[in-house]
Amino acid sequence: MKKKRIVVIGFLGTQLDKGSGSGRWEKWRPTVALTQHDEMVVERFELLYSGKYENLVQQVTRDIGSVSPETEVVARQLSIADPWDFEDVYGCLFDFAKTYPFDTDNEEYWIHITTGTHVVQICMFLMTEAHYFPGRLLQTSPSRRQTVGDAGNYTLIDLDLSRYDQIAQRFSRERQEGVAFLKSGIATRNAHFNTMIDEIERVAIKSKAPMLLMGPTGAGKSFLAKRVFKLKKARHQLDGKFVEINCATLHGDGAGSTLFGHIKGAFTGAASDRPGLLRTAHKGLLFLDEIGELGLDEQAMLLKAIEEKRFLPVGSDNEVQSDFQLIAGTNRDLSREVVAGRFREDLYARINLWTYELPGLVDRSEDIEPNMDYLLAQFGAENGQMVRFNKEARDHYMRFAMSKEALWMGNFRDLSASITRMATLADAGRITDAIVVDETLRLKRLWQHYATPPIQPGEFNLDEVMEREQIEQLDLFDALQLTAVINICRRSKSMSDAGRKLFAASRSTKLNPNDADRLKKYLVRFGLSWGKLNADSTDGF
Structure with a gap:
């Protein structure tokens, strides 16, 4: 394979590369020193600089020529007005990268990040990480004991983390642990749900935007919101509390007070100030379940609080602040609620960025068994007694749970209650077939009003x-x-x-x-x- 030519792209070190007289060879100058390594030849050095440093550029060019005649120095002046201004530096480097004739088939590019301001070094890193500079980062340093003509040391940093097995494995393990955490360690077998949880984990870590969880009652919206909070808390992304409210419980004037707080004397009975849930959730996570039940006035105030992080408590003329992350839950189709005029279109647009529909238990029937085992283990841990099905009882219960007779109208709440009842009645920690028979009859009675009645001829035209x-x-x-x-x-x-x-x-x-x-x-x-x-x-x- 043909060996590629080495091309270094780096900034002139206006302090580190300076030197006058013969004494300049007694100090380590990173740009010049890089061309002094016997085992490596730099074919071309793209020397970037800004400002009026032409004399230093010429001095460095001559010195490189004296120690490495093979190295071509190409001085390029960039129009950076302020090397400490991030936008200015990044913009100039971006323009340079877009017009530079990279030849990756024949040249290998090393991006030198030892010289330049800290802002310049950060921008060089970002440009390389984003592949605008198709190369590897190069870092140089002086030897511990400097001598005349010291070449120092150099290190190449490859940003392809997949090449670093231990790092790649660690990141992969962290991802897997995050996904498992959201599922509370339950080994779900539903492919769609697994894919959804995987995306929720990525969004939860990377985004502070509102999240909307849709699905029937008992599908696990509240449970998942709590797990998202604990995941972000463990990653030090939230400092505040988890605050939860079911909006269906908010009515009349009390709704605004509960959410946004009030000042003393705002209304009859307001004997003292009340902070409200939004302020309680400052730097934390606010879960508004059944957000579709919220009144239009409260919706307008909530929209302002989400967008501006400011709102007015009831009865107050002074705005307060609260920086919280919102997760909303609903079992309604909010798009239909918008059309019907019951939900604000602007609020729906604001919370509809990351929307996930949690399937009910009937749509995740393959997950009944792992959830059943999880609930039994949880019951055993809380009560200090291991509880298990005998084989006949387990088979009986699973046949019923997967059948058309099992409506699971309350979804996972129904399953949790069912397992709790059987575990409580189990003698010596064994759930028998007789206990399962009684439990299936109980569930059928609970669901009898939801069963589809026979269709009578002529009842609909x-x-x-x-x-x-x-x-x-x-x-x-x-x-x-x-x-x-x-x-x-x-x-x-x-x-x-x-x-x-x-x-x-x-x-x-x-x-x-x-x-x-x-x-x-x-x-x-x-x-x-x-x-x-x-x-x-x-x-x-």
Whole structure:
């Protein structure tokens, strides 16, 4: 393989490279010294400088020529007005890099970061790290015992961390630990959920922007928000508290006071100042669950607090500050709430940057078993007793949990309550088949009001949602099937709920089932939508 020519790009050291008379050879001058190494020949030195240092440039060029005649010195003056101004330095280096004729096939570039101001060195690093300078960083230093003509030492730094096995492994391990932390160590088997948690971990570490968690009640929005907080706290990215409120509990004048605080005498009963949750969350994380329940006035105040970090407590003329990170949770389709005028479009746009829909337990049925084991271990740790299923009981419970009879309307809350009940009733730490039989009957009773009643002929007419001309163009088969589908839709609380009932058998054969999407596409064939079938529905999922 042909050996590439070595090209050094570096700034003139206006202090380190100075020297006059023969005495200058008694000190270490990094730019000149770099060309004095017998084992390495610098083919070309791109000597950058700013200001009126032409005399020093000429002196350094002559000295390099005397010790390394093979080295070509190309002096390039950059129009940097202030070498301590980050924007000025970076802009000039960027312009230089964009116009420089790099020839990576034949030349190897070393970016010298020993000389220049600290700002210059940082910018040289950033330009190399971003590959605007396609080379490696070069650092030089004098020998411990300087002698006349001392060449010193040089070190090349490769920014490709993948080449440093230990560093790469450490970063990979940190990532894996962060993802596992968010899942609380539960080995989820759902590919979609794993991918989502992986992205949430990256966003949580890198961004302070609001995050929106969507999904049904009990899907784990609050749990995940707490884990994000603890992850950021462990990385020293937050100093404050985790503050949580369910916006569905806020009503009337008390909503503003709870969130934004009030001053003494702001209203009847305001006997003292109250800081409010937003100020309590200063430098921490604020989780507003069911944000769709918040009133329009509170939404406007919240938007100002998110964007400006300032807001007015109730009854006060003086703004206060609070710098918090927001995670919002909802089981509503906020885009539909915006269209209906119940949620501010500007606030939705502000919190919709990082949006994640947490699947319910029925959509993560493969995760029932690992969560079941996790909950049993948690129960054992809290109560000082190990609890286990016997084989027959475990098989029985898993068959039921994965069946169409298991609606899991409360999602993971239902599963947690179910495991807690069985573990409490277990004698000698063994959950028997008899305990499982009783528990499955209990769950069926809890869910009996959610079960889909049999479809009665004639209880719904297509002309309620379609024009007569459209209906007449349907085959009898399509008309009967569509009628049955709409009946189930009208008995379901969400599109996902309806989809699970309609596709219960076939969904188990799919890797990533999306029942709501299948149902949506079916309805579109007939010019229908979930909103048209369920005008009073608040959930489009």
